[in-house]
Amino acid sequence: MTEAQKDNTKAPIRKPKAESYDISRSDETLTLAKDLANFIKENKLTTSVQGKEFVNVEGWQYAGSRLGIVPIVDHVINMSTDSEIKYQAKVTLFDLRSQHTVGAGFAICSNKEQGKKFYQEFAIASMAQTRAIGKAYRNILAWIIRAAGYEPTPAEEMEYGGNTPDVRPQPVATEPAPMKAVVTEQPAPAVAEPLAPAASNPAYATAQQKEEIIRLLNHPVVTRQEKTKMLLNINKLDQERATQAIANLKKTIDDRENGQVAA
Structure with a gap:
């Protein structure tokens, strides 16, 4: 047997199989939580709001994909008016293993929201879908995200500028103004008197x-x-x-x- 023939008889190199998890098994989902924490940290998939870390929709999608759960956009409804651009989206979650729907989520987005005044219509519609995806995953995977060490609310649902407490300035104590004498107007006479040519204040009707x-x-x-x-x-x-x-x-x-x- 030649050297070339010996090389051909070598066993083929097998690629490592991608690991997946079963949501019905708690031991596997806890392992997923650890893997998820590393993935989110390495790829910087969080948004910090008031010192708390909220996972972006990409992190939620990663968790779902490791469980074989994918999002499907059911509908996007235009709820706009003459003065507002507003869209509602519905997303369902489909389990590739069981071939069943395992969750759903609704979300809306409007250009009346803080920071979205100048968003174009397609961006408002897109954000509604993004929020719906995060919401759908949150409804079934919130505890896994919490186990990974993050807040169980998608970052897209947070109003970054609207969650700060309203700080009102304290009134400054001022000294009372000195009292002034009030000059009252004399009532107009019953009989009209001739007006002086240089009078600045007219005589009102009797x-x-x-x-x-x-x-x-x-x-x-x-x-x-x-x-x-x-x-x-x-x-x-x-x-x-x-x-x-x-x-x-x-x-x-x-x-x-x-x-x-x-x-």
Whole structure:
């Protein structure tokens, strides 16, 4: 036998078989937890929130794949409105060994969330699916992630900027301001006095003028809208404008009464 023939008779080199685990056996899943902890640490698949480590969806997928459990996106629903981009996704988990569905998860994502104001629509839809995958795995594998030493909530569910306590500034004590004398305005005289040419403050309408305006506004031919508008501004009228308002009201009433008689 030649040397070439001897080489051909050598046993073929076998590749190491990938190890898988059975979720129904606790001893195997605990071994998976140790393997998972190393994998997550080596690949930096966590997000730190307030000092706690939350596993990214890739870590959850790795745990599921070692158990032969894969995610399937059932649907993605567009729940958007004119003012909001919003999507809902549902994911089911399929066990390749038993050929059965073993879990499911729902999730939503919206551009109203903190930090997502300028996300495009495809990114919102994609994040909804990513969250649903993490949620589905979390529903059945949370204890394995906890055994691996991490928080049992997918990192994608955490609001990184919204979990900090609301710190309100303490009020600063200030010394009370010194009391000042309050000057009260003298009531307008019943009889209008002539205004000085250089007077800066106008003389407001007298009580008699206001009473006359109100009496005229109660006339049936004056509309409710006209009455409301005048009453809202009656305290802003000076004596001159009050006189004009009275004259205008009288003229309007006369014109409308004459018009009704003619009709």
